[in-house]
Amino acid sequence: MIVLYGFGPGFGLPEISPFVTKSEVQLKMAGLSYRKERAMPPASPKGQLPFIEDDGAKIADSTFIRAHIEQKYGFDFDAGFDQRQRAQAWAFERMIEHHVYWALIGARWVDPENFAKGPAHFFDGAPADRREKLREDAQFRVAENYLLSGLGRHAPDEDLDLALRSLLALSVQLGDRPYLMGEKPCGMDATAFGALAGILTPFFSSQLRRRAEEFDNLTAYVERMMGLHYPEFAWAREQEAA
Numbered sequence: 001m002i003v004l005y006g007f008g009p010g011f012g013l014p015e016i017s018p019f020v021t022k023s024e025v026q027l028k029m030a031g032l033s034y035r036k037e038r039a040m041p042p043a044s045p046k047g048q049l050p051f052i053e054d055d056g057a058k059i060a061d062s063t064f065i066r067a068h069i070e071q072k073y074g075f076d077f078d079a080g081f082d083q084r085q086r087a088q089a090w091a092f093e094r095m096i097e098h099h100v101y102w103a104l105i106g107a108r109w110v111d112p113e114n115f116a117k118g119p120a121h122f123f124d125g126a127p128a129d130r131r132e133k134l135r136e137d138a139q140f141r142v143a144e145n146y147l148l149s150g151l152g153r154h155a156p157d158e159d160l161d162l163a164l165r166s167l168l169a170l171s172v173q174l175g176d177r178p179y180l181m182g183e184k185p186c187g188m189d190a191t192a193f194g195a196l197a198g199i200l201t202p203f204f205s206s207q208l209r210r211r212a213e214e215f216d217n218l219t220a221y222v223e224r225m226m227g228l229h230y231p232e233f234a235w236a237r238e239q240e241a242a
Helices: 018-029 062-073 083-110 112-117 119-123 128-149 156-174 187-200 207-212 216-229 236-241
Strands: 002-006 034-038 051-054 057-060
Touching: 002 018, 018 034, 018 062, 018 083, 018 187, 018 216, 051 062, 057 062, 083 112, 083 128, 083 156, 083 187, 083 207, 112 119, 119 128, 156 207, 156 216, 187 207, 187 216
Parallel strands: 002 034
Antiparallel strands: 002 051, 051 057
16 A cells, blocks of 8 residues: 655644645545555655655655656546646646745745744654754744745735736636636646645635635635545634634
8 A cells, every 4th residue: 555654634734735735635536545644854765745655665756756656557647638738737737836835835934923823833842952943943944945936035015916926827727617627637736726725724824815815716626625635624614613
């Protein structure tokens, strides 16, 4: 059986990491049996999650996990697409992972209140005399990567505007269809779902979340994907009502 290593549930989500969510949803889409276990990034061959173990092989990075599934198990996540549609799906996936994701990271890690509420607790189990230093170092490293991504070089209202342009592109692409490329989900839907759910979780308060909620078709899309792939999980609307 395939073993998927991730962070586990938290922050009002069935899985903390958008990239682990992507791989887990793609395993579900492919109908593959798997077991999920918690891990931390240093355990991965590439120092990041997710990674999987399959017949003794370790495959890290969600994009390469998808390629492994397609090559070993013969499952085509973009079945029925022509070359142009496959190119479109790839371009949107790159936009999500290299732009929308970093907007999420800024709201989650760089914002001091959200960091204290969420990621800071990753270090609760560290020795008391080192805990705060570990938190500070981790936040600094993430903020540095956020800067290198490009978004962190702008004023807060400017990086929000850029993120919203990407969300608008996703909203226009989705339109009134159930999934981003049409009537059935494809591999890119797993990527979009992970990132959008991470932005829309009610656990964190941010201007990005409030503005993302204005895209009704994207919020409905996340609810639809959540119900399809995590039917046992009480998603945002139920949490807020409670």
